[in-house]
Amino acid sequence: MTIPPQVQPQQPSKGVQEHPARILIADDEGRIRLALRAVLESDGHEVLEAADGMEALDVIVQAAPDVMILDLAMPNLDGLRTLDTLKGVHGQLKPRVIILTAWGSAPAVLKTMGAGASLFLEKPITPETLRAAVRSVLAEPKDEEGDNGIPIDWSVLLREEDDQPIN
Numbered sequence: 001m002t003i004p005p006q007v008q009p010q011q012p013s014k015g016v017q018e019h020p021a022r023i024l025i026a027d028d029e030g031r032i033r034l035a036l037r038a039v040l041e042s043d044g045h046e047v048l049e050a051a052d053g054m055e056a057l058d059v060i061v062q063a064a065p066d067v068m069i070l071d072l073a074m075p076n077l078d079g080l081r082t083l084d085t086l087k088g089v090h091g092q093l094k095p096r097v098i099i100l101t102a103w104g105s106a107p108a109v110l111k112t113m114g115a116g117a118s119l120f121l122e123k124p125i126t127p128e129t130l131r132a133a134v135r136s137v138l139a140e141p142k143d144e145e146g147d148n149g150i151p152i153d154w155s156v157l158l159r160e161e162d163d164q165p166i167n
Helices: 030-042 053-063 079-088 106-114 127-138 154-162
Strands: 022-026 046-050 067-070 096-101 119-122
Touching (some): 022 030, 022 053, 030 046, 053 067, 053 079, 067 079, 067 127, 079 096, 079 106, 096 106, 096 127, 106 119, 119 127
Parallel strands (some): 067 096, 096 119
């Protein structure tokens, strides 16, 4: 027995994710954002961009990305402080985080993983590694606890964080 073409399951195209995601790239280098965007959009993902941590936090509230690719060395609000600020976010607003930085070290890995990052990758990165990283974090269950859609006043969270020493 053959299945009529209209009900046969469609196979995903080679290199295309079965479930496209909304991905935020937070990196102060425009050429890095452009390169990552090209790879991710070719896989069918919706890509958002931020040039620093403050922009990234605003995009998270406005668009609730599934994944954030986060650089550590950025102006205004660096990646580690951005990640620490996200500790107060729960539910659909909180993205899974991939750290992508040129500043790889054992202490940096430990700090970012302890602060809630899912993966830590060092630049430069190949398109295949980027795709595998995104697939990996998308397979993780999303944090469903907490209220969704509640306005967040980042300035309050950042003021509270300013009382804590940054090592």
